[in-house]
Amino acid sequence: MSERSEHMSAAAAGGSGGSPPQKEHSMSERSEHMSAAAAGEPSDAFLVVEDLHAGYGAVRVLEGISLSVGEGEICAILGPNGAGKTTLLRALSGVVKGRGSVRLDGIALSGRSPDAVARLGVAHVPEGRGTFMPLTVEENLRLGAFARRDRAAVQADLERVYGHFPVLKRRLKQAAGSLSGGEQQMLAIGRALMLRPRLMLLDEPSLGLAPMVTRELFGIVQSINREERTTVVVVEQNAHLALDIADQAHVLETGRIVLSGSAADIRADEQVAQSYLGYRI
Amino acid sequence: MTDFLQQIVEGLGAGAIYASLALALVLIYQFTGIVNFAQGELAMFATYIAWQFVNGGMPFWLALVLTLAISFLGGMVIERVIIRPVEGAPELTVVIVTVGLFIFVNATAGWIWTFLIKDFPNPFPRGALEAGGVSVAYSTLGVLAVVMAVMGLLYLLFQYTKIGLGMRAVATNPDSARLVGIRVGWTLALGWGLAAMVGAVSGVLVAPLLFLEPNMMGGVLIYAFAAATLGGFDSPVGAVVGGLIVGVAETLAGAYIGFIGSDLKIGVPLAVILGVLLLRPQGLFGRAAVERA
Numbered sequence: 167m168s169e170r171s172e173h174m175s176a177a178a179a180g181g182s183g184g185s186p187p188q189k190e191h192s193m194s195e196r197s198e199h200m201s202a203a204a205a206g207e208p209s210d211a212f213l214v215v216e217d218l219h220a221g222y223g224a225v226r227v228l229e230g231i232s233l234s235v236g237e238g239e240i241c242a243i244l245g246p247n248g249a250g251k252t253t254l255l256r257a258l259s260g261v262v263k264g265r266g267s268v269r270l271d272g273i274a275l276s277g278r279s280p281d282a283v284a285r286l287g288v289a290h291v292p293e294g295r296g297t298f299m300p301l302t303v304e305e306n307l308r309l310g311a312f313a314r315r316d317r318a319a320v321q322a323d324l325e326r327v328y329g330h331f332p333v334l335k336r337r338l339k340q341a342a343g344s345l346s347g348g349e350q351q352m353l354a355i356g357r358a359l360m361l362r363p364r365l366m367l368l369d370e371p372s373l374g375l376a377p378m379v380t381r382e383l384f385g386i387v388q389s390i391n392r393e394e395r396t397t398v399v400v401v402e403q404n405a406h407l408a409l410d411i412a413d414q415a416h417v418l419e420t421g422r423i424v425l426s427g428s429a430a431d432i433r434a435d436e437q438v439a440q441s442y443l444g445y446r447i
Numbered sequence: 448m449t450d451f452l453q454q455i456v457e458g459l460g461a462g463a464i465y466a467s468l469a470l471a472l473v474l475i476y477q478f479t480g481i482v483n484f485a486q487g488e489l490a491m492f493a494t495y496i497a498w499q500f501v502n503g504g505m506p507f508w509l510a511l512v513l514t515l516a517i518s519f520l521g522g523m524v525i526e527r528v529i530i531r532p533v534e535g536a537p538e539l540t541v542v543i544v545t546v547g548l549f550i551f552v553n554a555t556a557g558w559i560w561t562f563l564i565k566d567f568p569n570p571f572p573r574g575a576l577e578a579g580g581v582s583v584a585y586s587t588l589g590v591l592a593v594v595m596a597v598m599g600l601l602y603l604l605f606q607y608t609k610i611g612l613g614m615r616a617v618a619t620n621p622d623s624a625r626l627v628g629i630r631v632g633w634t635l636a637l638g639w640g641l642a643a644m645v646g647a648v649s650g651v652l653v654a655p656l657l658f659l660e661p662n663m664m665g666g667v668l669i670y671a672f673a674a675a676t677l678g679g680f681d682s683p684v685g686a687v688v689g690g691l692i693v694g695v696a697e698t699l700a701g702a703y704i705g706f707i708g709s710d711l712k713i714g715v716p717l718a719v720i721l722g723v724l725l726l727r728p729q730g731l732f733g734r735a736a737v738e739r740a
Contacts (some may be wrong), residue, residue, distance in 0.1 A: 258627065261625070281629055296623030299617065301619060308612060309613070
């Protein structure tokens with residue numbers, strides 16, 4: 167235990183010293199190599215984040231995040247509590263104002279309000295699921311399509327969502343607040359799908375759910391990704407599950423990316439697993 | 448017995464007016480969590496605008512439609528210009544701003560139209576419907592019909608239109624509403640516009656019964672507060688039911704409780720407010736706010 171925390175604080179100290187461009191070099195050669203591999207060619211990446219800083223008032227949370235995600239990929243953001251994972255998603259969707267550049271398919275998202283980002287096809291499923299409690303399940307889903315103009319297609323998309331989540335169809339006219347936690351998370355993902363998103367941001371979908379339910383949920387996210395080619399950025403504390411479905415992953419610690427790589431590589435790295443993800447493989 | 452029924456009919460007529468102002472209060476409260484103390488004054492101001500049109504020779508109903516349109520826009524402008532800067536400020540700040548708005552609108556009306564009372568035309572035919580010894584004035588029926596129509600239209604708007612669904616989403620979870628692409632700021636302005644319009648209806652309905660003067664809505668506002676408290680501040684249906692109950696209670700108390708008479712009737716809404724807050728703070732139709740520890 168003490169060994170682990172020592173290692174973590176050493177990494178954090180290495181990360182926070184010096185100017186932002188140097189921080190990656192303080193990492194081991196191996197992770198440097200991995201992050202280069204994950205970045206690919208930024209020119210044809212779908213989501214490109216460059217040197218993103220964000221925080222709340224005087225509190226700085228993100229200190230220069232750069233990453234890129236290819237179209238149709240699942241990208242997992244891992245890391246301990248307070249690393250800035252949620253803030254990263256919030257900065258991507260405009261809920262938190264950040265400095266730096268965020269581009270989706272060449273269009274700048276940075277500086278836009280959350281509703282404007284949503285209208286560009288980014289569906290953010292927030293921490294706590296963002297359920298409209300007193301509204302019915304169907305109304306919650308229809309709200310997901312609020313930014314869309316093609317009314318006729320919305321009906322068809324409702325059916326598509328029920329296809330992924332049959333349980334929602336049985337609860338159509340029920341108040342969303344009466345659903346179980348797992349069902350509400352399904353509803354939240356269904357709501358996001360109703361936007362026909364180009365990019366889906368999922369914040370801790372496993373939070374408060376039973377392991378079986380979580381596994382089912384991640385399976386559905388994966389099939390959505392495969393069938394509809396939706397690009398997904400998922401923030402997770404449950405690294406094991408997230409790495410199962412992700413193509414690539416980034417490990418965040420105190421506002422910086424300390425490790426990037428393909429999901430398989432990160433899984434395979436036992437030391438990484440122990441230091442950052444908190445479990446033995 | 449007929450006398451008793453007669454009193455109830457009178458009470459319903461008065462209650463419908465309280466109901467419409469209470470409805471306006473509840474609309475704003477639902478969207479913004481703000482209790483708008485200036486709601487009555489906005490209604491009074493709108494009534495003056497209607498009076499100005501009618502005085503200039505315009506047919507009553509056309510004047511009403513124009514007045515409602517102006518109220519709607521006015522409500523939106525007030526939200527964007529006066530309320531927006533204090534959005535998210537402590538409750539007391541917001542309350543003081545609406546009280547300031549109250550004084551400003553009241554004084555402006557006095558400045559433009561003076562504090563002398565004016566006659567406001569009654570849009571409904573004179574006379575009454577006689578049934579079993581009870582006479583129901585056409586104007587009472589008219590008031591009830593207008594308030595029910597407003598209720599119905601609001602219901603259709605909220606339940607069956609996309610913009611109504613968006614408004615309900617903003618009322619329940621503004622953060623999440625933003626994430627699905629709703630322009631929350633404009634939706635709040637729309638809520639204020641709607642509320643100003645609904646409030647204007649109450650002013651135009653009450654003016655023929657009282658006289659038109661800048662302070663005419665003061666009493667009505669107190670009854671409307673009682674109605675909204677009774678029905679539950681987060682329930683439009685509750686506002687209307689609460690308004691009718693308060694109207695009937697007030698009339699009955701005035702008629703049958705000797706020492707109340709017409710002078711102490713204003714004590715009835717205060718008793719209602721106190722009673723509800725003590726016994727059932729969320730009101731008849733409101734949701735109790737429960738938070739998990």
